[in-house]
Amino acid sequence: GQQLNQSPQSMFIQEGEDVSMNCTSSSIFNTWLWYKQDPGEGPVLLIALYKAGELTSNGRLTAQFGITRKDSFLNISASIPSDVGIYFCAGGNTNAGKSTFGDGTTLTVKP
């Protein structure tokens, strides 16, 4: 079945630093999504990508859809304490609804 490999598994950074995380797949997707999950909550959608090569920003967050359609990355610039949480990538195919999730990158930001 489809599997997503997300790396790194965890990151410990200083406030103000930039962060980069990525996701690779053995299968092609035509949609890539990035979510953030806080403890005790459901995942919150951060960015959705629909086209190979697409680069999309949401405030300090930037994500790219890899041209092979098998990978994506998420960058966070100038991290702040509220960026702490678990970041998940998810791959999907249009109108199939189902998304396949990675196992997350846990981000810790030290003030």
Add this chain to the structure above:
Amino acid sequence: ETGVTQSPTHLIKTRGQQVTLRCSSQSGHNTVSWYQQALGQGPQFIFQYYREEENGRGNFPPRFSGLQFPNYSSELNVNALELDDSALYLCASSANMNTEAFFGQGTRLTVV
């Protein structure tokens, strides 16, 4: 516009029992997907309902079943609970099977 809501938020059940979890989809959304999230892992797709019909199922046994109602709310039923069913159960709604789905806060199920 209300978001996705799930009930209950927490539940403790005994092995062998049955459980029903509920989800109200976001206003305007006709598609509901259910996911199981074990501790330290990403959500795993259980199944999806679109306009009251099952539209795809993940690698879960038949004792996991569901329903979607005419108002697009949904239920997840699990029979013969096992200890490994302990997890956070997430419901996500979207419009017309769109992959851009919005999650509820989840139901934390503990099986003892």
